[in-house]
Amino acid sequence: MADNSAISWCDTTMNFWIGCTKVSPACTNCYAAVDTFARRERSHGRELWGPNADRHRTSAALWKKPYQWNKTEFVECLDCGCRSSKLDKYCWECESENIIPVRQRVFVSSLSDICEIHPQITDDMRREIAKIVVDCKNLDFLFLTKRPENFNLLWLELFGGWKLPDNLWVGTTVENQKYAEERIPRLVNIPAKVRFLSCEPLLGHIGFNATQFLHDAFEQRFIHWVIAGGESGPKARPMDPQHVRSLRAQCKEAGIPFHFKQWGEYLYGVKVGKKNAGRLLDGVEHNEFPKTS
Numbered sequence: 001m002a003d004n005s006a007i008s009w010c011d012t013t014m015n016f017w018i019g020c021t022k023v024s025p026a027c028t029n030c031y032a033a034v035d036t037f038a039r040r041e042r043s044h045g046r047e048l049w050g051p052n053a054d055r056h057r058t059s060a061a062l063w064k065k066p067y068q069w070n071k072t073e074f075v076e077c078l079d080c081g082c083r084s085s086k087l088d089k090y091c092w093e094c095e096s097e098n099i100i101p102v103r104q105r106v107f108v109s110s111l112s113d114i115c116e117i118h119p120q121i122t123d124d125m126r127r128e129i130a131k132i133v134v135d136c137k138n139l140d141f142l143f144l145t146k147r148p149e150n151f152n153l154l155w156l157e158l159f160g161g162w163k164l165p166d167n168l169w170v171g172t173t174v175e176n177q178k179y180a181e182e183r184i185p186r187l188v189n190i191p192a193k194v195r196f197l198s199c200e201p202l203l204g205h206i207g208f209n210a211t212q213f214l215h216d217a218f219e220q221r222f223i224h225w226v227i228a229g230g231e232s233g234p235k236a237r238p239m240d241p242q243h244v245r246s247l248r249a250q251c252k253e254a255g256i257p258f259h260f261k262q263w264g265e266y267l268y269g270v271k272v273g274k275k276n277a278g279r280l281l282d283g284v285e286h287n288e289f290p291k292t293s
């Protein structure tokens with residue numbers, strides 16, 4: 001767990017803009033659409049969700065933050081796994097001396113979709129963002145999108161046209177079989193060093209042997225990491241334990257790192273609240289990450 005984000009698979013989040021349009025069942029209870037900022041804007045008559053709504057460009061100060069993070073040393077404790085910029089001889093959590101320098105993982109667009117096409121998200125904005133990614137070589141930027149079909153069109157040229165920088169990981173949300181079959185082929189088409197799936201909220205069974213394409217994509221390791229998790233929030237839908245167990249088993253068989261982020265509001269089908277549900281799956285914390293060297 002990191003000290004800047006409650007999300008187990010990243011160290012911090014970065015939003016270059018806020019606002020989006022819902023595209024698939026994973027978006028039904030989008031937390032960002034009802035988050036404090038979106039609600040406050042709504043109460044002032046400014047809507048940020050929907051194709052004709054505004055997109056809010058975040059502050060100039062925030063756009064400079066990655067440059068600060070890039071200069072900050074970051075460490076991980078090999079004993080308890082905590083990651084932090086609080087440098088010391090000892091881990092601030094478990095007091096172990098077993099700490100190593102690591103790269104910060106920055107989840108980009110937790111309150112928007114980095115691949116949305118919208119008139120207020122301009123090429124100039126994307127050009128600035130691409131420059132930040134290239135300049136901040138000590139950070140790994142994790143672009144997670146529900147629109148992988150737009151990625152190459154919007155971003156590839158900005159990074160030179162054929163290959164992405166090694167510090168740009170690209171992932172797509174896959175909530176059920178339909179979106180696995182639709183989005184994984186589009187993700188595989190993106191020339192990123194690390195490609196990942198976020199199966200959250202996991203809403204149905206996902207079989208990676210259901211089509212020849214998916215089978216080959218996994219067998220040939222064109223997918224490098226799978227994250228899974230349940231939904232949180234007042235309208236959360238339960239996650240079937242068998243669906244997440246199946247994902248874990250398939251990843252194990254294919255040798256793909258598996259990360260279980262959280263149960264969400266329901267633990268093994270019973271509503272107990274996100275905090276109580278935690279993130280143990282059959283008593284085990286699954287904290288794997290892709291190998292990047």
Ligand code: SF4
Binds near residue numbers: 023110
């Ligand atoms: S793509 Fe993400 S930010 Fe956009 S509506 Fe869906 S869940 Fe919300």
